[in-house]
Amino acid sequence: MEHFLEFKNITKIFPGVKALDDVSFGVARGSVHGLVGENGAGKSTLLKILSGAYSPTSGDILIDQEKKVFNNTRDALHAKVAIIYQELNLVPELTVAENLLLGHFPQHSGFLNKHQMFRVAKKQIEELMEEFEPATKVKNLSIGQRQMLEIGKALLHNAEIIAFDEPTSSLSEREVTQLFRIIKNLRDQGKAIIYVSHRMDEIFKICDTVTVFRDGKHIQTFPEMQAVTHNLLVQRMVGREIKDVYGYRPRQKGEKLFEVTQLRGKGVKQDISFDVARGEIVGFFGLVGAGRSELLKVIFGATPLESGQIFVNGQSVSIKNPTAAIRHGICLSPEDRKDEGIIPVRSVSENINISCRRHFLRAGIFLNKSKERENTDHFIAKLAIKTPSRNQLIGNLSGGNQQKTILARWLSEKVAVFLLDEPTRGIDVGAKYEIYQLMYQLAEEGNAVVFVSSDLPEIIGVADRVFVMRDGAITGQLDRKDVSEERLLSMALPQA
Numbered sequence: 001m002e003h004f005l006e007f008k009n010i011t012k013i014f015p016g017v018k019a020l021d022d023v024s025f026g027v028a029r030g031s032v033h034g035l036v037g038e039n040g041a042g043k044s045t046l047l048k049i050l051s052g053a054y055s056p057t058s059g060d061i062l063i064d065q066e067k068k069v070f071n072n073t074r075d076a077l078h079a080k081v082a083i084i085y086q087e088l089n090l091v092p093e094l095t096v097a098e099n100l101l102l103g104h105f106p107q108h109s110g111f112l113n114k115h116q117m118f119r120v121a122k123k124q125i126e127e128l129m130e131e132f133e134p135a136t137k138v139k140n141l142s143i144g145q146r147q148m149l150e151i152g153k154a155l156l157h158n159a160e161i162i163a164f165d166e167p168t169s170s171l172s173e174r175e176v177t178q179l180f181r182i183i184k185n186l187r188d189q190g191k192a193i194i195y196v197s198h199r200m201d202e203i204f205k206i207c208d209t210v211t212v213f214r215d216g217k218h219i220q221t222f223p224e225m226q227a228v229t230h231n232l233l234v235q236r237m238v239g240r241e242i243k244d245v246y247g248y249r250p251r252q253k254g255e256k257l258f259e260v261t262q263l264r265g266k267g268v269k270q271d272i273s274f275d276v277a278r279g280e281i282v283g284f285f286g287l288v289g290a291g292r293s294e295l296l297k298v299i300f301g302a303t304p305l306e307s308g309q310i311f312v313n314g315q316s317v318s319i320k321n322p323t324a325a326i327r328h329g330i331c332l333s334p335e336d337r338k339d340e341g342i343i344p345v346r347s348v349s350e351n352i353n354i355s356c357r358r359h360f361l362r363a364g365i366f367l368n369k370s371k372e373r374e375n376t377d378h379f380i381a382k383l384a385i386k387t388p389s390r391n392q393l394i395g396n397l398s399g400g401n402q403q404k405t406i407l408a409r410w411l412s413e414k415v416a417v418f419l420l421d422e423p424t425r426g427i428d429v430g431a432k433y434e435i436y437q438l439m440y441q442l443a444e445e446g447n448a449v450v451f452v453s454s455d456l457p458e459i460i461g462v463a464d465r466v467f468v469m470r471d472g473a474i475t476g477q478l479d480r481k482d483v484s485e486e487r488l489l490s491m492a493l494p495q496a
């Protein structure tokens with residue numbers, strides 16, 4: 001079959017890292033081509049080459065049989081290639097309209113020309129975004145709306161090849177449904193779509209074809225989804241079989257370690273009460289926006305507590321800020337680790353060892369270099385963080401490996417109560433397994449673990465007890481032996 005887009009022997013070498021190793025495959029028009037692989041496998045690098053952001057060390061890109069050389073992203077846009085990045089590329093302080101016009105127009109185009117182009121764009125984007133207001137600042141849009149804006153930008157340039165890099169990682173259910181509808185539309189219009197995701201269910205839902213990368217190499221392309229099972233795909237990705245990614249380990253529950261009573265605060269609209277025992281893992285399930293992250297932030301003192309009490313070891317504690325929370329042995333690994341945690345110009349080692357304690361206390365805590373190295377190497381091995389060395393700048397790691405690094409920071413803490421918000425977001429299946437094992441280990445050591453997840457199978461697979469939230473309130477509680485997808489969803493979904 002003739003492919004509209006062809007990658008031919010693409011290799012990309014960074015200092016100390018071969019990100020892509022002689023990759024060749026083709027993408028057809030009118031199809032959604034999935035691209036999967038572990039964190040650091042080279043997926044984003046390939047898309048960045050396709051977009052002109054990086055140039056390949058060797059190899060060619062062919063579009064419609066014609067060799068293309070992109071020296072920058074503008075070249076790629078002119079060739080009708082658009083990438084919707086893992087990290088969206090909009091300028092938050094500018095308006096929707098300004099972002100649309102930004103950078104991509106011929107320098108000499110006058111005001112009128114821009115005006116007319118903008119009108120065309122507005123019409124297209126109105127079809128994508130329900131409440132599209134050109135004068136709105138982008139920082140006031142939801143992630144979903146921002147994504148629609150990026151897609152709008154692509155359509156404005158009549159893109160024929162559109163690549164999505166983990167587009168759903170921060171979207172609500174409704175936004176995902178909407179995005180899938182748009183992607184299917186684009187496919188039916190004959191565009192060539194590349195879709196990168198760690199969520200296998202999405203790959204099976206939306207893709208017509210799937211390609212697997214491992215360690216920068218093209219492992220296999222399955223031309224038809226019917227020919228591939230979930231297990232086979234995972235096996236090709238990680239190079240070994242993972243029978244049960246959750247690998248649940250039952251534990252003895254100890255005495256009550258942590259409790260909140262009648263707690264209210266920002267985004268927590270009804271009194272919340274729950275407790276966690278030593279050795280227990282409690283999961284909070286709910287749809288995006290149900291108030292789970294807000295609850296954790298209030299407990300951690302990141303947003304103000306309005307009423308209610310928090311107890312650690314039976315003692316009432318006052319938590320006015322994160323410093324106080326950490327002093328009382330409570331630590332939060334935030335949902336948006338990228339915004340809230342990463343220090344891009346520092347090494348992997350520094351990012352792991354700038355502990356949340358030091359981060360918040362800013363006190364002169366004695367640094368033990370050899371301990372730090374030991375801790376770093378432990379987590380690099382344990383979570384399979386793909387990096388040429390512990391001294392690599394974290395900003396040079398792949399998205400998922402940055403996530404693992406920041407998570408390692410929180411897991412290095414000597415605290416008693418771990419609050420983990422979406423701990424496996426953007427993380428590949430092999431590393432997910434290791435993160436669950438670490439959570440069991442923390443619990444076995446007598447800690448209390450509270451985690452938030454929107455991934456239903458993960459909640460069911462890992463939690464000893466599940467709380468469900470909806471609209472800032474707890475709507476139900478189930479023990480591990482009683483959980484099922486139906487029961488959790490019926491408590492999480494808005495009531496008719």
Ligand SMILES: Nc1ncnc2c1ncn2[C@@H]1O[C@H](COP(=O)(O)OP(=O)(O)OP(=O)(O)O)[C@@H](O)[C@H]1O
Nearest residue numbers: 014019039040041042043044045396397398399400
């Ligand atoms: N600018 C850079 N400098 C140095 N190394 C880099 C750079 N960009 C990527 N790499 C390395 O190239 C490899 C591939 O990274 P890439 O971002 O393509 O992975 P990925 O498949 O997108 O992973 P993820 O699922 O985590 O997003 C990784 O080892 C990464 O550390």
Ligand SMILES: [Mg+2]
Nearest residue numbers: 044086398399
């Ligand atoms: Mg990536």
